[in-house]
Structures are given as structure tokens and as C-alpha cells.
Amino acid sequence: MFWYNDHGVSGWGWFGMSLGMVVFWGLIITAFMLLFRTLNRPPEDPGTSTPPPAPPASATPEQLLAERFARGEIDEEEYRRRLEVLRTGGPTLTKQ
Incomplete structure (x- = not known):
């Protein structure tokens, strides 16, 4: 099955792979959250400025x-x- 029987991954290799998986999943989750927030944002009209607040009716x-x-x-x-x-x-x- 393995061509090189005695050349497995060392302790640093396991650490590097574990850290890489945490970073990978963190990037995937962050990308989905940013996409979700962008798609759920209400549309903005860039041509108009915010009008001043209306005074109370009384x-x-x-x-x-x-x-x-x-x-x-x-x-x-x-x-x-x-x-x-x-x-x-x-x-x-x-x-x-």
C-alpha cells in the first residue's frame, strides 16, 4: 500500500496539517458569512443623500x-x- 514504509509524517507535519485545516475552515466560514451579510443587505440608492429628520408633528x-x-x-x-x-x-x- 505504501511505497515507503518508514517515512511517515512527523509531529511537526501533524501540527502543520492541523493548523492548515483550522485556517481552511475558518476561511470557508468567513466567506459564507460575508456572502450572507452582503445578500441580506437592504438596497441603497447611491444618488440621494440622507434627508434631515422630520420635526415632530406637534x-x-x-x-x-x-x-x-x-x-x-x-x-x-x-x-x-x-x-x-x-x-x-x-x-x-x-x-x-
Whole structure:
């Protein structure tokens, strides 16, 4: 059966083969896990950016204005001017 009867695998050979099998199965399992995660990922639309979160439905105009000021969309002067308009009732628009 064996051509060379006395030339078997030494202790280091067994260690190398065992380590090789552990690495082999680790790579196979990792590849399957990555494939599974990739296939189960929800589709993404690369052309759009993430929209800002919508404000709560019960937010008052003053809260919306304060949020815009906090995000830096408007400066302090504009914030105070618009806040004053909101508190005094603001200018009325009439048809001419």
C-alpha cells in the first residue's frame, strides 16, 4: 500500500496539517458569512443623500425656528427678527 514504509509524517507535519485545516475552515466560514451579510443587505440608492429628520408633528413655529437656529441655518439677527414677527402676529398679506 505504501511505497515507503518508514517515512511517515512527523509531529511537526501533524501540527502543520492541523493548523492548515483550522485556517481552511475558518476561511470557508468567513466567506459564507460575508456572502450572507452582503445578500441580506437592504438596497441603497447611491444618488440621494440622507434627508434631515422630520420635526415632530406637534412642533410649534417657534420650536421650528429655534431648531433652524441651532442647526446654523439662520444667524442670530434673522432668528430674533423672525421670532419677533411670530410673537407679534406678523405682517398681514392683503390683496391689492
